[in-house]
Amino acid sequence: MGLMDVLLIVIPSSLLFAAPLIFTALGGNFSERAGVVNIGLEGLMVMGAFSSIVFNLTFADTFHGWTPWVSLVVAMVVGALFSVLHAVASITFRADQTVSGVAINLLAAGLAMFLVKLIYDKGQTDTISYGFKKIDIPVLKDIPIIGELFFSNTYWTSYLAIIIAILAWFVMYKTPFGLRLRSVGEHPMAADTMGINVTKMRYIAVIMSGAFGGVGGGVFAQSITNDFTHATISGQGFMALAALIFGKWNPLGAMGAAIFFGFAQSLSIVGSSLPFLEDVPSVYLLIAPYVLTIIALTGFIGRSEAPKASGVPYIKGSR
């Protein structure tokens, strides 16, 4: 097996696994930049995955080929609505944000399985018939080598994720909205004095994180598992959180980290069929994202610093 063949297997599957991580990490990025820690990303992905699969199964005959895309919008809305709970608890009621995030995860897991049993009367859904399909991108796929590696045999969602990551970076660093968002996360009191509505900004940020997390879950369920069970989302939300930190709370960094983690994940699955890697125990690839995140945090490869006011509820008038 030559290098080209190896790359032809690894690159598309890395991008496939990276897409949901990118979306979810971007969601976490907005929330944490505004000063609200979101451990609940996992739960938001669960709700996204659940709602997209249920919608997909129910309305497949209405939307046909467009079903996964419409379902993705539904996942986005459900994720956004669900995240309102986290926003109310952690912003208005000043709950410990980590605890509220844990509650989101517990609630999402319980609620989704409860509803699956209610609707289908069994522990898992059927398999969807219209998932995201592999495609070749017209024109670009004809570029020699690059076209074959990056633009054929992949999914639209991966490209969408990358484009949205770039957009998110632009919004966060080049627009007034982004500046306000970041200021609320760094020094909410200063932002408040300058006339920025801290509570409103934080609500917007958390709801955005819910929307992105829902999309992440919807992409994962409709392109990788194609059904919903209690094990559909098992740690992807936390891996997205890791990508966010490894990417130093920057959308482009988070995207890069997510692609790298997608690479590690795909290697741990297809690695046994590749030369060089067949002898490496897959455990090293499985734990790589987590170990790297810890190392990144300790500062051996450029320290990653959280936004200053992250995790602190803002109470008007307190110093």
Next chain:
Amino acid sequence: MSNTVRKISIPIISVLLGIIVGTIIMLITGYNPIDAYNALWYGAFGEVYYTGEVIRQITPLILAGLAVAFAFRTGLFNIGVEGQLIVGWLAAVWVGVAFDLPKVIHLPLAVLAGAAAGALWAFVPGFLKAKFRVHEVIVSIMMNYIALHVSNYIIRNVITDKADRTENIPPSASLRSDFLAEMTDYSRLHWGILIALACVLIMWLILEKTVKGYELKAVGFNQHASKYAGMNVNRNIILSMVISGAFAGLAGVMEGLGTFEYVSNKGGFTGVGFDGIAVALLGANGPIGVLLAACLFGFLKVGALNMPLEAQVPNEMVDIIIALIVFFVASSYMIRLLLDRLSKNKRKKGEK
């Protein structure tokens, strides 16, 4: 309203609110809540076998709750109890199957190995927090996944030859007891409950009766003040995480040497570690509170298994209620505000 009454009323109100919202969800989805709660009660106390299982479930919940609560008291959030529990489970069973010793040595050795493994796993986030100011929440989440994958690897490739679970531990390392099993119609109740209760006492003793415990609490209240008072903040942070991890490791020991008597490959987390967060929170991070909260959650979890059988209600209903309780406790600011309003109104009426 006095402070103590208020302290106790917040968890009670949260539990009631959780049950009320859960009931509303059941009504909306067309289930009969009264049947559901009847089934829940019967599933926990209807037969002596069920009650044995409730106590069996309470055992690891107490320890996981103590682990979270102990770290909380020093101002640390140990969300890594799940991972520490997994390595504790693994280490205890490993010692169980690897050695052939008399029970007086074998059992304590296996129990201690589990506690030590949990402590070691918690040492990492504690050390990184003390040394590099890295937030312990993120590190311990990452350590959870590392624990999951590494323990699966060790079970498959080191302890066994590509098997999905180890063989059962020999009786010399087991916490099972014929006496307790016979008494509860052959449930899986084991001696571990005594270890858990002892740990409740130990946590109380450490926090309330020792100098070190005072220091740990002081660091939790105000790091800077403790530092100026001459305490070694960093060492206290590490110590707190290590003790917390030892409790978590013991929770794993309960599963490994008591409930299951083996360790198997896991597709995902056990959930006990995360339930520990709920237990600690509801128990206001005190030893007695943790004990009571663990009893409540143990009752709910085991009783829930009877709900699909007798009331056709999915047992996930109880997970929803537990999540809601966590929400309400976390949002206690809202409850406190309400209580304030109520007591103010009362006072006004009294003045009239």
